[in-house]
Amino acid sequence: MKLTRTLTLCLALAVTPLVHAASSDQNAQLKQRLTKVLGIKIQSLSAAPIPGLLQAITSHGVLYVTEDGSKLFHGNIYDVNNDMEDLTEAAMAGPRLEMLKPFESKMLVYKAKNEKHVVTVFTDVTCGYCRKLHSQMEQYNDLGITIRYLAYPRQGVPSAVADEMESVWCSKDPKQAMNDAEVGKKVLLAKCDADIASQYQLGEQMGVNGTPSMILSDGTMVPGYLPPKQLLQSIEMH
Template sequence: MKLSRSLTLWATLMLSPVVFASSPTPNDMLKQKIQDTLGLEVSSITAAPIDGLFQVITNRGVLYVTPDGSKLVHGNIYDLNDAMNNLTELALAGPRLEMLKGFEDKMLVYKAKDEKHVVTVFTDITCGYCRKLHREMADYNKLGITVRYLAFPRQGVPSPNADEMEAVWCAKDPRKAMDDAKAGKAITAAKCDADIAGQYNLGGSFGINGTPAIILEDGSLIPGYQPANELFEVLERRGKH
C-alpha cells in the first residue's frame, strides 16, 4: 500500500504543471520606479535613438531614462543626418493614432463635403487662436479638410473652463453650442458622458500643453493655429511620403 501511494504521488507530481515565480525584468523595475517616483503611467519602454538610454512613453509624453533609472532626460532628439527630423515626435505618432480611436465617439466633427484630409484639433473655447480657427472653419472645409474637435480646457480639470466645455459637448446641438461658445456667448450648463477629463488627459499624453493643437493623419502634432491653405499644403506634402 505504501509503495502504491508513493507511486501515485510521484505520478501526480510529474503530471502537474510546475509554476515558477517570474522575476521582474529590468523594464518592469524601470517602469515601477518611474510610476512611483514621478506618478506617471508608462505605456511602453524601448531602446532610445541614443545608445545607453531607454525611450519611455508615458501619459505625459516621452522621457529618456538611463538603464538603472537614476537619470532622466526630458526633451526632443533630432536627427542631424535626416534634415533635423524630430525623433521624439516620431515616436509618439503611432501611439497617438491608436489612442485617438478610443475617443472618436467624443469628437465634435465639422466634416468637409469633398473630404481629402482629416485632422483632430484639441481646442479650448476661450483661446483666441482657437476662436480664429473656428471662424475660418468654412475655409478648411472648402479645401477638403474635415476638423474633429477634442476638448483641452486650459485651466485643467476640474475647473469652470472644463464645466463650460462639458456644457458644449452635452448640449442638444453641440455644434451650435460650440459656435456660440467660440463667439463668446453664454452656454447653458449641461451634464453627460462627454469625458472632458479623459479628453484633456489624452492631450496631455500627446505632449500638448496649449491650444489649438492639431494632430495630422500620420499622428504628428502641429502646435498652434495654422491657416487653412498652409495646413492643406502640409497635409498634401505629408500624404505624398
C-alpha cells in the same frame, strides 16, 4: 505632472541604480521602477536613437533612461543628418493615434464633403486663435480637411470654461452650440457624460500646453493655429 516634479523625482533613480536592462525581463523591472518612482504610466520601453539609452513612452510624453536605470532625462532628440527631424516627436505619433481611439465617439466633427485628411484639434471656446480657426471651418472643409474637436479648457477642470465646454458637448445640437460659443454667445447650461476632464487629461498626456493644438492623421502634433492652406501644406509635408 509638472516637468519640475518629473526632474526632481528622477534624482531618486541615481540613488539606487538598477542592473543592466537589456533583456525583456530586465526592461519590465525597469518599467516597474520608473512607474513607482515617477508615478506615471510607462506604456513601452525600447531602444532609443542614441546607443546606450532606452526610450520610454509614458502617459506624459517621451523620456530617456540609461540602460542601467541610473540616469533619466526629458528632452527632444533631433537627427542632424536628416533635416533636423524631431525623433522624439516621431516616437509619439503612433501612441497618440492609439490614445485618440477611445475618444472618437466624444469628438465634435465638422466633416469635409470630399474628405482627404482628418485633423483632431484640442480647443478652448475662449481662445482667440481657436475662434479664428473655427471661423474658417468652411475653408478647411473645402480643402478636404475634416476637423474633429476635443475639449482642452486652459483653466483646467473644474473651471468656468470647462463647465461652458461641457454645455457645448451636452447641447441638443452640439455643433450649433460650438458655433455660438466660438463667437462669444452664451450657451445654455447642460450636463451629460461628455467627460471634459478626461479630454483635458488626454491633452496633457499628449503634451498639449496651449490651444489650438492639432493632431494630424499620422499622429504628428502641430501646436498653434495654422490658416487653411498652410495647414494643408503641413499635412502634405508629413
